[in-house]
Each structure stands twice: as structure tokens, then as C-alpha cells.
Amino acid sequence: MKVLFAASEAVPFIKTGGLADVIGSLPKELAKQGVDVRVILPKYEGIPEKYTAAMELVTSFHLQMGWRQLYCGIFKLVHEGIVFYFVDNEFYFRRQGCYGYGDDAERFAYYCRAVLDALPRIDFMPDVIHCHDWQAGMIPVLYRAHFEYQEHYAGIKTVITIHNLKYQGVFGQNEFRDYFTLGDEHFHGNALELHGGASFLKGGLLYSDYITTVSPTYAEEIQTPYYGENLDSLLRSQSHRLQGILNGIDYEEFDPMTDPNLEINYRDSMPKKLLNKNKLQAWLGLPVDKDIPLIALVTRLVDQKGLALIERVIHELLALDAQFVVVGTGEHRYESLFRWAADTYPDKMSAQILFDEGLARQVYAGSDLFLMPSLFEPCGIGQLVAMRYRSVPIVRETGGLKDTVLSYNDETGEGTGFSFTHYNAHDMLYTVERAVSLYRDPAVWSNIMANIKKKDFSWGKSAKQYAALYGALTR
Structure with missing residues (x-):
């Protein structure tokens, strides 16, 4: 053939x-x-x-x-x-x-x-x-x-x-x-x-x-x-x-065990992932604290990626007991939004308005949660890389995001992330709040990690x- x-x-x-x-x-x-x-x-x-x-x-x-x-x-x-x-x-x-x-x-x-x-x-x-x-x-x-x-x-x-x-x-x-x-x-x-x-x-x-x-x-x-x-x-x-x-995704290319961009390589070791998180927090100028969930966006800063939802509830998001890091470039409107947020809330937000593959890998490795509230998403690669690096995705149920991320079910313990259906800022906010709250439940978190480990998103x-x-x- x-x-x-x-x-x-x-x-x-x-x-x-x-x-x-x-x-x-x-x-x-x-x-x-x-x-x-x-x-x-x-x-x-x-x-x-x-x-x-x-x-x-x-x-x-x-x-x-x-x-x-x-x-x-x-x-x-x-x-x-x-x-x-x-x-x-x-x-x-x-x-x-x-x-x-x-x-x-x-x-x-x-x-x-x-x-x-x-x-x-x-x-x-x-x-x-x-x-x-x-x-x-x-x-x-x-x-x-x-x-x-x-x-x-x-x-x-x-x-x-x-x-x-x-x-x-x-x-x-x-x-x-x-x-x-x-x-x-x-x-x-x-x-x-x-x-x-x-x-x-x-x-x-x-x-x-x-x-x-x-x-x-x-x-x-x-x-x-x-x-x-x-x-x-x-x-x-x-x-x-x-x-x-x-x-x-290419499992050889995206492998936290061998990724040369990471100072501490790991696979399923949460203590080693935590070391990556602490180094990243320090490098970004955020308070170094293992108990505060770090939420990442690695994305093109364009409408398709659902950033209008974040813009709508930015104050509520930054009031959560969580930290945010954004890596990407795109429309001036969104670049300015994240720069403003980082200037106004320096302990809560780091805005890296650039494209840097090495930094992106460090953010996948150092983050606890990965936010993708897309308006539409044919497949999406970010959520797959995030799961490979054991960062839990928060997504809108559209396109490939719906096919790859199963929302966590409190009753059955099934699920690999968190999701919401409607393109609505407060639905997204509620879902982020839920993820932040469950991050502080070690039993739930280890359960989600175990579920992600069973998934295979290689080619x-x-x-x-x-x-x-x-x-x-x-x-």
C-alpha cells in the first residue's frame, strides 16, 4: 500500500x-x-x-x-x-x-x-x-x-x-x-x-x-x-x-520521562511532578505553594479558544484560591487582557505572551489543571499533551474535547477531567470552581490520575x- x-x-x-x-x-x-x-x-x-x-x-x-x-x-x-x-x-x-x-x-x-x-x-x-x-x-x-x-x-x-x-x-x-x-x-x-x-x-x-x-x-x-x-x-x-x-499525539515526542525541557523527568510520580510545579512557580514569580492549584492555558490567543468566556468572568476566576499561567500569542484584545491581569494580580496570574515550546512543556509538567474552554475544537492537542504530562483538563464539550475528556463523576469515580456543555462563562466558572475544590481532595485526585494513566492517546x-x-x- x-x-x-x-x-x-x-x-x-x-x-x-x-x-x-x-x-x-x-x-x-x-x-x-x-x-x-x-x-x-x-x-x-x-x-x-x-x-x-x-x-x-x-x-x-x-x-x-x-x-x-x-x-x-x-x-x-x-x-x-x-x-x-x-x-x-x-x-x-x-x-x-x-x-x-x-x-x-x-x-x-x-x-x-x-x-x-x-x-x-x-x-x-x-x-x-x-x-x-x-x-x-x-x-x-x-x-x-x-x-x-x-x-x-x-x-x-x-x-x-x-x-x-x-x-x-x-x-x-x-x-x-x-x-x-x-x-x-x-x-x-x-x-x-x-x-x-x-x-x-x-x-x-x-x-x-x-x-x-x-x-x-x-x-x-x-x-x-x-x-x-x-x-x-x-x-x-x-x-x-x-x-x-x-x-x-506522538508519545515519543511528548514524554515527561525523557523530555529535555524538564529539569526533573517523571511519569506517574506526583512528588516529581510537584518539584516541576515548584520550580515553575518560582520562575514565573508566583508564590511557591504546593497546595494552590496552578491552572494553565497554552494556546493561540484567539476567539476560537473560548477566551471571551475568560474575559467575561476574569475577576471571579482571579478571586479563586488558585494560580493561572498563560503561554501564547494572538489577538491584541486577549494579549492585553492577560497582561492586565498579570499586572493587577501578580500573585495569581503570570502572562507569558510569546511562543516558546520549551516553556510550554514546562507549563504542562508544572500545572495541575489545563483550561480549554473552546468555542469549537476539531480535535485539540493541548488536552492530550496535558493528560500525558498529568495535568487535568477542564474543557468545553465540543469536537475532540468531548471525545477525549470524560468529566469526573463523584458517584462512580470515573473520569479524566472536568467539562461543561454550553458556551457560557458562568458554566465554565462553576466547572473551574469544582476542579479547584476537588484538587484539595487527595483521594479524588489520585483517582483521576489513575483514570488518566489508563488512557492511550498515541497514534x-x-x-x-x-x-x-x-x-x-x-x-
């Missing part, structure tokens, strides 16, 4: 969000299932020099994109046993960051075209091309329009995974006609047309053989108007070929589901 992952980012090369973690870790688990899986990415300027120096040029050629004849180089690097290919064109990819440029439509049109044109030249003709998010969404459309009937390309199946439905790659129809050489039949409401323009993601949803998303609950949610981002009716019509497969189970899906498509 040969599978090619087409995606716009992957750990450890380039990362803006959770997509990169998936593309960096899922292929390794699929390889253990006997799948020959490879990954193809754009060759961005931001890829560290230690990786670019080790890449070898496999092939270079010119491809046709509309009226343009464009250079394309394909570089190759084997990392942790997985073959990664990199699409090289300095005009499109030699810039800072991945997205946010005025010509993103042209850049990722070029990428989609390059993936398909490269296949015979890299000596890897996959059984399945697995496309991730809007940046790779036009690969299934191009395949059906221009490649399906070519001799080498016959029989390839395409899968698209929605990592976040909010981002749809919507641009002008004239751009699509130009870059993809598509006729009028592709631009009505039952094809690429969306909001008067055209959408990369919609193309992938309609023209691929199968659609997946990153948790079972999110697969249900996106078929409703509230979560469907104006594509809910399309997704309902395609529900027979839509499946939610839960993301995992093994999910990789089996993907391997079974590829098998079913190609049989």
Missing part, C-alpha cells in the same frame, strides 16, 4: 498549528502498520538549515500552470524513517512564514499542480493521495480534470482531511480558471463556487473519494449550521463518505483506522 501525504506543513520542518503535528507523527505510525507512506511539502525559506543542507535534489522540470511555464524542483530527505519530498520554487516559497500573502491562491495552485506532475519523476506512484486542509484541496479536482486518464495515473484514490473547516481557501473564480485550466462546468453551486468565488476546500470535499476529519464529534458537528461554516448541507449530502478519526488506534480506510478504497 503506497500513500502520499500532501500537506502545507509538518513537524519538525515548519509549523503554524496542529496540522504540522499530525503530518509529523501519523506517517511514522502508519509505517508500523506496513504502509509505504511518504510526505510532500512546499520548500519554505523557514525550514531550518540543518534540514535543507541534508536534502538531495531528486528531479527538476517545468510544469504548465495556465499560460505559465514554471520551474519545479523536488528535493528529498529521510527523517525518522519517513521519506519527505519538498517542492522547490523560490518565487512562491522563499518568504517568511507559510500563509497570509496576496498570491496564496497562486502559490498553492502551483503546489497542487506540482504534487501531481512530480509523481512519475520521483518514482513513487501512490495508491492513495491523502490531502490535508485547503492548501492541498485542489489535488483531487486536478486529478479528475487532467490526470485520471493518463496511463501512469489510472486508479489513484484521493482522501481529504478537514483539520479546521473555518479555513476554506476561497478566492476569485477567474484565478481558478487561470491557474487550473478549468471550464464553466466547474463553477456552479454544485461544484467549486462558494460565496461568489471558488474554494480549494470545497473542491477537495466534492472531488475526492473520501473525506475524513479529526474527531468523531467534529464530523457530526460540521453537518450542522452552527459549526458547518456554510458547508453543512454539502457535508450532510456526503455523510456516506465522511468519517471522524481521532487525532493522537496506534487511529493509524489502524486510516490503514483500513486506504485498504477499503483500493480494493
Whole structure:
């Protein structure tokens, strides 16, 4: 079984969000299932020099994109046993960051075209091309329009995974006609047309053989108007070929026993975790006190993450007998909120308005509770890493948060965290209050720790589901 992952980012090369973690870790688990899986990415300027120096040029050629004849180089690097290919064109990819440029439509049109044109030249003709998010969404459309009937390309199946439905790659129809050489039949409401323009993601949803998303609950949610981002009716019509497969995390990458960012490594030793907490409290300038629960947020500071709820009850939260630490950057509104809180309540709040992976790991290890009150969350990785580092999640029941965190039940002793259903600030506040109060009950806390220990959020189970899906498509 040969599978090619087409995606716009992957750990450890380039990362803006959770997509990169998936593309960096899922292929390794699929390889253990006997799948020959490879990954193809754009060759961005931001890829560290230690990786670019080790890449070898496999092939270079010119491809046709509309009226343009464009250079394309394909570089190759084997990392942790997985073959990664990199699409090289300095005009499109030699810039800072991945997205946010005025010509993103042209850049990722070029990428989609390059993936398909490269296949015979890299000596890897996959059984399945697995496309991730809007940046790779036009690969299934191009395949059906221009490649399906070519001799080498016959029989390839395409899968698209929605990592976040909010981002749809919507641009002008004239751009699509130009870059993809598509006729009028592709631009009505039952094809690429969306909001008067055209959408990369919609193309992938309609023209691929199968659609997946990153948790079972999110697969249900996106078929409703509230979560469907104006594509809910399309997704309902395609529900027979839509499946939610839960993301995992790389248990080797996220391991408090071996994490080099921690001064004191541990697994299930609460005394050692407490030493991490005390060091973190001291470093953050918070009172060092093992009996005060430390509540962490490691997140992008944006609306999606439920920060409006925190803003609404910030005074009540800071009146609790608890401490808070925030790590992340984002919207000015929320950066200012947490800076204000840290200045006003220096004994209660530390605001680290930055992105620092090493500090984030220390916060996972040093915190007692991990707050994720998201408005929506396709899967979420923070709550999985938190549980791996034995920090108890407090979440809103949405998407992957609902699928991975079971609210603690006082009667049965079951549960791995705390949760609330409605997007309501006082429901969240009540849930945080409950968590803070139960933190002071050693029997309950050791029970929750024991429940978390039994959970496995590594990629093994999910990789089996993907391997079974590829098998079913190609049989």
C-alpha cells in the first residue's frame, strides 16, 4: 500500500498549528502498520538549515500552470524513517512564514499542480493521495480534470482531511480558471463556487473519494449550521463518505520521562511532578505553594479558544484560591487582557505572551489543571499533551474535547477531567470552581490520575483506522 501525504506543513520542518503535528507523527505510525507512506511539502525559506543542507535534489522540470511555464524542483530527505519530498520554487516559497500573502491562491495552485506532475519523476506512484486542509484541496479536482486518464495515473484514490473547516481557501473564480485550466462546468453551486468565488476546500470535499476529519464529534458537528461554516448541507449530502478519526499525539515526542525541557523527568510520580510545579512557580514569580492549584492555558490567543468566556468572568476566576499561567500569542484584545491581569494580580496570574515550546512543556509538567474552554475544537492537542504530562483538563464539550475528556463523576469515580456543555462563562466558572475544590481532595485526585494513566492517546488506534480506510478504497 503506497500513500502520499500532501500537506502545507509538518513537524519538525515548519509549523503554524496542529496540522504540522499530525503530518509529523501519523506517517511514522502508519509505517508500523506496513504502509509505504511518504510526505510532500512546499520548500519554505523557514525550514531550518540543518534540514535543507541534508536534502538531495531528486528531479527538476517545468510544469504548465495556465499560460505559465514554471520551474519545479523536488528535493528529498529521510527523517525518522519517513521519506519527505519538498517542492522547490523560490518565487512562491522563499518568504517568511507559510500563509497570509496576496498570491496564496497562486502559490498553492502551483503546489497542487506540482504534487501531481512530480509523481512519475520521483518514482513513487501512490495508491492513495491523502490531502490535508485547503492548501492541498485542489489535488483531487486536478486529478479528475487532467490526470485520471493518463496511463501512469489510472486508479489513484484521493482522501481529504478537514483539520479546521473555518479555513476554506476561497478566492476569485477567474484565478481558478487561470491557474487550473478549468471550464464553466466547474463553477456552479454544485461544484467549486462558494460565496461568489471558488474554494480549494470545497473542491477537495466534492472531488475526492473520501473525506475524513479529526474527531468523531467534529464530523457530526460540521453537518450542522452552527459549526458547518456554510458547508453543512454539502457535508450532510456526503455523510456516506465522511468519517471522524481521532487525532493522537506522538508519545515519543511528548514524554515527561525523557523530555529535555524538564529539569526533573517523571511519569506517574506526583512528588516529581510537584518539584516541576515548584520550580515553575518560582520562575514565573508566583508564590511557591504546593497546595494552590496552578491552572494553565497554552494556546493561540484567539476567539476560537473560548477566551471571551475568560474575559467575561476574569475577576471571579482571579478571586479563586488558585494560580493561572498563560503561554501564547494572538489577538491584541486577549494579549492585553492577560497582561492586565498579570499586572493587577501578580500573585495569581503570570502572562507569558510569546511562543516558546520549551516553556510550554514546562507549563504542562508544572500545572495541575489545563483550561480549554473552546468555542469549537476539531480535535485539540493541548488536552492530550496535558493528560500525558498529568495535568487535568477542564474543557468545553465540543469536537475532540468531548471525545477525549470524560468529566469526573463523584458517584462512580470515573473520569479524566472536568467539562461543561454550553458556551457560557458562568458554566465554565462553576466547572473551574469544582476542579479547584476537588484538587484539595487527595483521594479524588489520585483517582483521576489513575483514570488518566489508563488512557492511550498515541497514534496506534487511529493509524489502524486510516490503514483500513486506504485498504477499503483500493480494493
